[in-house]
Amino acid sequence: MQRLQQAAVKSDYAYKQTGYLSNNIGARLSGSPQAERSVQWVAEQMRKLGLDVRLQPCMVPHWVRGEEHGELIEWDGMAPGTTQKVFLTALGGSIATPAEGMTAEIVVVKDFDELACLGRDKIAGKIVLFNFKFDRELQASGFGGAAYGQAVQYRFGGAMAAARLGAVGVLVRSAGGSQNRLVHTGSMGYADGVTKIPGAAVSYEDAEKIAWLAATGKVKIKLTLTPQTLHDAPSFNVIADLKGSEKPDEVVIVSGHLDSWDLGSGAIDDGAGVAVAMSVPALIKQLGLKPKRTIRFIAWMNEENGGRGSAAYAAEQEKNIGNHFAALESDLGASHPLGFYFTGKPEMAAFFAPISKVLLAQGAAQVQLQAGGVGADIGPLTQRGVPSFAPWFNQQSYFNYHHTAADTFDKVDPREIAEVSSVMTVLAFGLANLEQPLPR
Amino acid sequence: MQRLQQAAVKSDYAYKQTGYLSNNIGARLSGSPQAERSVQWVAEQMRKLGLDVRLQPCMVPHWVRGEEHGELIEWDGMAPGTTQKVFLTALGGSIATPAEGMTAEIVVVKDFDELACLGRDKIAGKIVLFNFKFDRELQASGFGGAAYGQAVQYRFGGAMAAARLGAVGVLVRSAGGSQNRLVHTGSMGYADGVTKIPGAAVSYEDAEKIAWLAATGKVKIKLTLTPQTLHDAPSFNVIADLKGSEKPDEVVIVSGHLDSWDLGSGAIDDGAGVAVAMSVPALIKQLGLKPKRTIRFIAWMNEENGGRGSAAYAAEQEKNIGNHFAALESDLGASHPLGFYFTGKPEMAAFFAPISKVLLAQGAAQVQLQAGGVGADIGPLTQRGVPSFAPWFNQQSYFNYHHTAADTFDKVDPREIAEVSSVMTVLAFGLANLEQPLPR
Numbered sequence: 001m002q003r004l005q006q007a008a009v010k011s012d013y014a015y016k017q018t019g020y021l022s023n024n025i026g027a028r029l030s031g032s033p034q035a036e037r038s039v040q041w042v043a044e045q046m047r048k049l050g051l052d053v054r055l056q057p058c059m060v061p062h063w064v065r066g067e068e069h070g071e072l073i074e075w076d077g078m079a080p081g082t083t084q085k086v087f088l089t090a091l092g093g094s095i096a097t098p099a100e101g102m103t104a105e106i107v108v109v110k111d112f113d114e115l116a117c118l119g120r121d122k123i124a125g126k127i128v129l130f131n132f133k134f135d136r137e138l139q140a141s142g143f144g145g146a147a148y149g150q151a152v153q154y155r156f157g158g159a160m161a162a163a164r165l166g167a168v169g170v171l172v173r174s175a176g177g178s179q180n181r182l183v184h185t186g187s188m189g190y191a192d193g194v195t196k197i198p199g200a201a202v203s204y205e206d207a208e209k210i211a212w213l214a215a216t217g218k219v220k221i222k223l224t225l226t227p228q229t230l231h232d233a234p235s236f237n238v239i240a241d242l243k244g245s246e247k248p249d250e251v252v253i254v255s256g257h258l259d260s261w262d263l264g265s266g267a268i269d270d271g272a273g274v275a276v277a278m279s280v281p282a283l284i285k286q287l288g289l290k291p292k293r294t295i296r297f298i299a300w301m302n303e304e305n306g307g308r309g310s311a312a313y314a315a316e317q318e319k320n321i322g323n324h325f326a327a328l329e330s331d332l333g334a335s336h337p338l339g340f341y342f343t344g345k346p347e348m349a350a351f352f353a354p355i356s357k358v359l360l361a362q363g364a365a366q367v368q369l370q371a372g373g374v375g376a377d378i379g380p381l382t383q384r385g386v387p388s389f390a391p392w393f394n395q396q397s398y399f400n401y402h403h404t405a406a407d408t409f410d411k412v413d414p415r416e417i418a419e420v421s422s423v424m425t426v427l428a429f430g431l432a433n434l435e436q437p438l439p440r
Numbered sequence: 441m442q443r444l445q446q447a448a449v450k451s452d453y454a455y456k457q458t459g460y461l462s463n464n465i466g467a468r469l470s471g472s473p474q475a476e477r478s479v480q481w482v483a484e485q486m487r488k489l490g491l492d493v494r495l496q497p498c499m500v501p502h503w504v505r506g507e508e509h510g511e512l513i514e515w516d517g518m519a520p521g522t523t524q525k526v527f528l529t530a531l532g533g534s535i536a537t538p539a540e541g542m543t544a545e546i547v548v549v550k551d552f553d554e555l556a557c558l559g560r561d562k563i564a565g566k567i568v569l570f571n572f573k574f575d576r577e578l579q580a581s582g583f584g585g586a587a588y589g590q591a592v593q594y595r596f597g598g599a600m601a602a603a604r605l606g607a608v609g610v611l612v613r614s615a616g617g618s619q620n621r622l623v624h625t626g627s628m629g630y631a632d633g634v635t636k637i638p639g640a641a642v643s644y645e646d647a648e649k650i651a652w653l654a655a656t657g658k659v660k661i662k663l664t665l666t667p668q669t670l671h672d673a674p675s676f677n678v679i680a681d682l683k684g685s686e687k688p689d690e691v692v693i694v695s696g697h698l699d700s701w702d703l704g705s706g707a708i709d710d711g712a713g714v715a716v717a718m719s720v721p722a723l724i725k726q727l728g729l730k731p732k733r734t735i736r737f738i739a740w741m742n743e744e745n746g747g748r749g750s751a752a753y754a755a756e757q758e759k760n761i762g763n764h765f766a767a768l769e770s771d772l773g774a775s776h777p778l779g780f781y782f783t784g785k786p787e788m789a790a791f792f793a794p795i796s797k798v799l800l801a802q803g804a805a806q807v808q809l810q811a812g813g814v815g816a817d818i819g820p821l822t823q824r825g826v827p828s829f830a831p832w833f834n835q836q837s838y839f840n841y842h843h844t845a846a847d848t849f850d851k852v853d854p855r856e857i858a859e860v861s862s863v864m865t866v867l868a869f870g871l872a873n874l875e876q877p878l879p880r
Contacts, residue, residue, distance in 0.1 A: 023652045024517030026524050037519035077464030079477035084466050084705075087845065180620030181704075181845040205848040209705070212463045212849065264621075265524075265649070405527065405621040408645040409652065 001358040001426045003287055008422030009362055013282050015414040017045070017275035018334070022265035022409040029262040030302040031062030031233035038258050039236050042299045045278060046240035049285050051297065055236035058312035060302040062233040063093055065262055066226030068200065072210070073103065076217030083222075086206045087181050088171065089263060090225045091155060091188035091199040092305045097169070101224035102127075102198075104168055108214045111154075112161055124166030127221060129214075130154040131173050131207050134399075139177050144395035145332070151175035156189045159199040169223055170199045173207035177400040181205050185261050186403045187305045198225050235301045237309040242281045244294040244432065251296045252432045253327040254280040254424055257303035257377055264407030268398060272334035272412055272420070274299045276391075279421040280428050291432035293325055300377040303331070307376060314380035324386040326431045326438065329375030330424060333398040334417040337391040339366030340427055341374045344387035345439040355430040364423050366392060387438045389431075391423045441798040441866045443727055448862030449802055453722050455854040457485070457715035458774070462705035462849040469702040470742040471502030471673035478698050479676050482739045485718060486680035489725050491737065495676035498752035500742040502673040503533055505702055506666030508640065512650070513543065516657030523662075526650075527621050527643040528611065529703060530665045531595060531628035532745045534639045537609070541664035542567075542638075544608055548654045551594075552601055564606030567661060569654075570594040571613050571647050574839075579617050584835035585772070591615035596629045599639040609663055610639045613647035618840040621645050625701050626843045627745050638665050677749040678739040682721045684872065686732040692872045693736050693767040694720040694864055697743035697817055704847030708838060712774035712852055712860070714739045716831075719861040720868050731872035733765055740817040743771070747816060754820035764826045766871045766878065768864060769815030773838040774857040777831040779806030780867055781814045784827035785879045795870040804863050806832060827878045829871075831863045 021028075021038060028035040039055065046053045070086030072078075107126045109115045115128065132154045135147040152175045159170045174184035181203045188199045200223065202210070213219045238258065244250065256273025260266025277297055284291065301309035317324065339359065342348065346369055356365040373382045374390035382388040401407045431438075461468075461478060468475040479495065486493045510526030512518075544567045549555045551572050555563065572594045575587040592615045599610045614624035621643045628639045640663065642650070653659045678698065684690065696713025700706020717737055724731065741749035757764065779799065782788065786809055796805040813822045814830035822828040841847045871878075 019652060020517065023649050024515065025519060026522065033519040033522050037522075041517075075464065077460065077481075079465060079473040082466065082473050178620050179846070179850065180618050180622045180840075181848070182620045182622075205846060205850055208850045209463050209848065212459060400620075406619070406645060408621070408649065410619065410645055410648045 001430050004283055004425050004429055005358050005361060005422050007287055008283050008425050009418050011279065011283060011418055011421060012414060014275040014279040014417045014421045015412065017278055018267060018271045018412050018417065019409050021271040021275065022267035027262045027264060027266050028258060028260045030060040030235060030259045030305060035235060035259055039238055042238045042258060046297060049281055051240035051242055051281055053240045056239055056312060057234060057236055058301055058308040059232040060235045060308045061306045062230040063305065064228045064230060065090055066228060067224060069224040071222050072219060073222050074218060074220035075213040086221060087183055087203040088200040089183040089185045090227045091201060092185055093188050094199045094225060094227055095196045096227055097198045097223055097225045099226060101222045102169060103220060103222045106210055106214060106219045106221055108211045115161055120165045126167055127169040127171060127223065128162040128167045129171040129207065129210055130158045131211050134175060134177055136177050139399055140396060142395060144399040148175060148399045155186055155201065159188055159197050160191045160194050163195045163197045167197060169197050171202050174201045174203055176404060179204050182404045182406055184403045185263055200225060237301050237313055238299040240297040242284060242291065242295040244292050245290040246292040248294050249323050250293040250325045251323060252293055252325050252428050253296045253298055254428045255298040255300055255329045255377060256331060258299040259302050259304055261304055261403050263405040265409060266407060267409045268333040268407050268411050269402035270331045272417055273330035276330045276420045276424050280425045283425045284429060291429055293432040295428055295432050303377050310377040310380055321384045321386060324381055326387045326389060327378040327381045328389045328424060328428055329378045330391050330420060331375055332393045332395065334412050334420050335394045335397060336416050337364045337393055337420050337423045339364045339392045340389055340423060341368050341370040341392050342387065342389050343370050343373050343382050348387060348438045351434060351438060355427055358426050359423060362419050362422060364419065368392060385440050387440060389427060391420050441870050444723055444865050444869055445798050445801060445862050447727055448723050448865050449858050451719065451723060451858055451861060452854060454715040454719040454857045454861045455852065457718055458707060458711045458852050458857065459849050461711040461715065462707035467702045467704060467706050468698060468700045470500040470675060470699045470745060475675060475699055479678055482678045482698060486737060489721055491680035491682055491721055493680045496679055496752060497674060497676055498741055498748040499672040500675045500748045501746045502670040503745065504668045504670060505530055506668060507664060509664045511662050512659060513662050514658060514660035515653040526646045526661060527623055528640040529623040529625045530667045531639040531641060532625055533628050534665060534667055535636050536666045537638045537664055539666060541662045542609060543660060543662045546650055546654060546659045546661055548651050555601055560605045566607055567609040567611060568602040568607045569611040569647065569650055570598045571651050574615060574617055576617050579839055580836060582835060584839040588615060588839045595626055595641065599628055599637050600631045600634050603635045603637045607637060609637050611642050614641045614643055616839050616844060619644050622844045622846055624843045625703055640665060675741045677741050677753055680737040682724060682731065682735040684732050684734040685730040688734050689763050690733040690765045691736045691763060692733055692765050692868050693738055694868045695738040695740055695769045695817060696771060698739040699742050699744055701744055701843050703845040705849060706847060707849045708773040708847050708851050709842035710771045712857055713770035716770045716860045716864050720865045723865045724869060731869055733872040735868055735872050743817050750817040750820055761824045761826060764821055766827045766829060767818040767821045768829045768868055769818045770831050770860060770864060771815055772833045772835065774852050774860050775834045775837065776856050777804045777833055777860050777863045779804045779832045780829050780863060781808050781810040781832050782827065782829050783810050783813050783822050788827060788878045791874060791878060795867055798866050799863060802859050802862060804859065808832060825880050827880060829867060831860050
C-alpha cells in the first residue's frame with residue numbers, strides 16, 4: 001500500500017485521462033455521440049491495461065438541449081424599445097416552450113412557503129422564479145453538499161409546486177455558489193397528474209436583478225426553450241476486472257460516472273472520478289502487484305438523469321450481492337482529499353487503521369461514517385448492504401462549477417487529482433487484500 | 441467635512457442610484473437607447489437636487505454587437521459529428537465575419553514574441569489565439585490594474601499584429617481574472633494600412649482547452665461575428681453645477697462615466713462612479729452646506745470606446761483650464777477605498793492633511809501620487825495641469841468583472857459604496873473650500 005501511495009501521488013495518469021475525456025471528447029450527456037465515444041475509449045484504455053472488459057447494456061433517457069433564450073421585455077424604468085437578456089439554461093428533462101417562446105409576468109418567491117402563501121390567485125398564468133439563495137457561508141465552512149442539498153429542492157421540485165398553482169413556467173436561481181453569470185443545469189422532476197411546465201435556471205445575477213425589478217413593478221419575460229426528449233437510447237456501463245489472485249469471485253468496485261451534463265466538459269463531474277477509478281488498476285499493474293480479491297473498475301452510464309446504468313448493474317447482480325466485498329465511487333471532483341467516507345456498520349472502522357496509516361503521508365487519514373450512503377451509482381449496492389466508500393474532499397469549490405459551463409479541465413489540479421488516485425488505489429487495494437470480511 | 445463623512449457612510453443614495461442605472465436602465469453602450477435614457481435620467485436627478493444642469497453634445501461611435509458564435513469543428517479525438525462550443529464575445533469595434541461565419545485553423549501563441557517567431561508562413565490564413573495569461577497573483581496582491589495592463593495589450597493590439605502576418609481573424613484570452621467561462625469585451629484597435637480582421641475574446645477556459653488540443657493536433661474553429669459600425673450618433677455629457685459661494689468661477693469636478701459595455705449592466709464600470717459623483721452634491725445639499733468654489737458634477741459619455749465626451753469638454757474649456765481647480769473621477773468600481781490617488785505636483789500632498797484626517801475615521805486616509813494620471817475622462821485636464829484625483833480602491837475583484845456579463849449590481853456592496861461616496865464628497869468639498877490654490 002505504501003508503494004502504491006508513493007507511486008500514485010507522483011502519477012499523472014488520472015490527470016491526463018481527465019484531460020482526454022473532457023477536452024478531447026468533451027461533454028457526455030446520456031445518449032449523445034460523445035457519451036458513446038467515451039464508452040469505447042474507456043473500454044479501449046482498460047483493454048490496454050490487460051483487463052477483462054465488457055460493456056453492460058442499458059437504455060438511457062435521451063434529452064437534447066435546444067435553443068434557450070430569455071429576455072425581460074417589460075419592467076419599471078426601461079428605455080423604450082429595449083430588453084434585458086436573462087442568462088438561463090433549460091433544466092434537464094424540461095419540456096419545451098412554444099417554438100416562438102412564451103411571454104408572462106414573473107412572480108418572485110424565496111421558497112415553497114412563500115409560494116403557498118401567495119396561492120393560486122397570484123400564481124396562475126405566471127412564471128414563478130424561485131429565488132432561493134445558495135448558502136455560500138455554509139459552503140465556505142466546508143459543507144458545500146449541504147448548501148447544494150437545500151437549493152436543489154427547487155430545481156427538482158419547483159416546476160411541480162408552481163404548476164399545482166397554475167403557473168405556466170418555472171425559473172430557479174442557479175443551485176451553486178458562482179457569482180459570474182453562470183447557470184447551473186441538472187435534473188428537474190414532473191409528477192403524474194400535474195401539468196408539465198417548462199423549467200430553466202437563471203444565474204445568481206439575473207435572479208437578483210429580477211427580484212429588484214419585481215419589487216417596484218411588473219416584470220415580464222419572454223422565455224424560449226426548445227429541448228426535446230427523444231426515444232431512449234442504447235448505452236453501456238464499462239466494466240473491467242483485474243482478477244483477484246486468491247478470491248477472484250469477491251469484488252471491490254472502483255468507479256465514477258462517465259456521463260455528464262452538456263454545458264461544460266464534464267471534467268470535475270465526473271471525468272475526474274472515472275479517471276481516478278481508471279488509475280486504480282493502472283497503478284496496481286504499473287507496480288506489478290496482484291490483489292487477492294478482484295478489483296472491478298466501472299464507468300457508470302447515466303448518473304445525471306436517470307441512474308439507468310447503476311440500476312442495470314444492481315439488477316444483474318441481485319443474486320451475487322454477497323460477493324461484493326466493497327464498492328468505491330468518486331463523484332465530487334478532484335480537490336485535495338482529507339481521507340474517506342464510508343457507509344456500513346460503524347465497527348468496520350477498526351479495519352481501516354492500516355489503510356489510513358499509509359494515507360497519513362499525504363494528509364488524507366480522516367475516516368468518517370456517512371449514514372445515508374456515499375455515492376449515487378453505488379447507492380443500490382449500499383442499500384443491499386455492500387460496504388461503500390468515497391473520497392472525502394474539500395468541497396469549497398466543487399459546487400461553484402459542477403453542472404455549469406465552467407466544469408472544465410482547468411479546474412483539475414494535477415497534484416490534487418494524484419492525491420485522489422492515491423486514496424482510491426490504497427483503499428481499494430487494502431480492502432481487496434483484507435484478511436477478514438468486513439462486518440455487514 | 442466631518443459631518444459630510446458621517447452622513448456619507450450612512451447614506452444609501454449612491455447605492456440606490458447605482459441600482460437604478462444598472463438594473464432599471466441596464467447596459468449603456470454609446471449610441472444605445474439605454475445610454476440616451478441614462479442621460480435624461482441623470483439630468484433629471486440633478487435638476488431635482490436644484491443644480492444648474494446642461495447637456496453638452498458630442499458625437500459618439502455607434503457600434504452594435506450582433507450574433508456571436510464559435511464552435512470547434514475539428515480536433516484530435518473528436519466524436520464523429522460533434523462540435524465544441526467556444527464561449528466568446530466580439531471585441532468592441534470589431535468588423536464582422538461573413539454572415540455565414542469563417543472557418544480556419546487556430547494557431548495558439550502566448551504573446552507577441554511567439555507570434556513574431558512563427559512568422560508569416562505559419563500565420564497566414566489562420567486565426568491567431570493570443571493565450572496571454574492574466575496574472576492572478578499580481579491581482580491578488582492588490583495590483584489588478586497592472587495585471588490588466590499587461591493583458592489588455594493583446595485585446596487592443598492583437599488584431600493588428602496578427603493581420604500584419606496574414607491572419608484572417610484574432611482571438612484573445614479574456615483580459616480578466618474570472619475562471620467561470622466569462623468573456624471580457626473592450627475596445628480593439630485597427631491601424632491604417634493593415635487589413636482589418638475580426639476579433640473576439642474567448643473565456644479563460646476556452647483558451648486553455650484550445651491550447652491543450654492544439655498541442656496534439658489541428659484545431660479548426662467556425663467563427664461567426666456580425667457586429668455593425670453605424671454612423672456616429674449624437675449624445676451628451678451631463679454637467680450640473682453646484683455654484684460656489686465665494687469663487688463660483690473656479691470649479692472642482694466630480695465625475696464618473698455614464699456609458700458602459702453592453703454585456704453586463706454597467707454597475708461597477710461605471711454606474712457606481714456616476715452614482716458616487718451624484719452623491720457629492722446630494723450630500724452637500726442634504727446637510728445644507730455651501731462650497732466656496734463651484735462643484736461640477738459630470739457624467740461623461742463614451743469613455744469605453746472613444747472618449748468623445750471628455751474630448752468635447754476639454755475642447756470647450758481650452759481657454760478656461762486655469763479655472764479648473766481640481767478634477768475627480770471614480771472609475772474602478774466601488775469596493776472599500778483606502779484613500780485617494782492624485783496626479784500633480786508632489787508638494788500639493790501637504791494640503792491634504794485635514795482631508796485625510798477626516799477620512800481616517802473610515803480607514804481611507806492613504807494618499808498616493810500617481811504619475812501617469814488617475815482617470816481616462818479627466819485625462820485631458822490632467823495633461824493640461826489640472827490637479828487630478830481618484831479614490832484608491834482595493835482592486836482584488838474589479839478586474840474579474842468589468843467589461844463582462846457579470847458587471848452587475850449585486851457586485852456593489854451598500855456599505856462599501858457609501859465609503860466611496862464619503863471619500864469623493866469629503867475630498868471634493870475640502871478642495872472646493874481650500875484657502876490657497878494648489879501648486880501646479
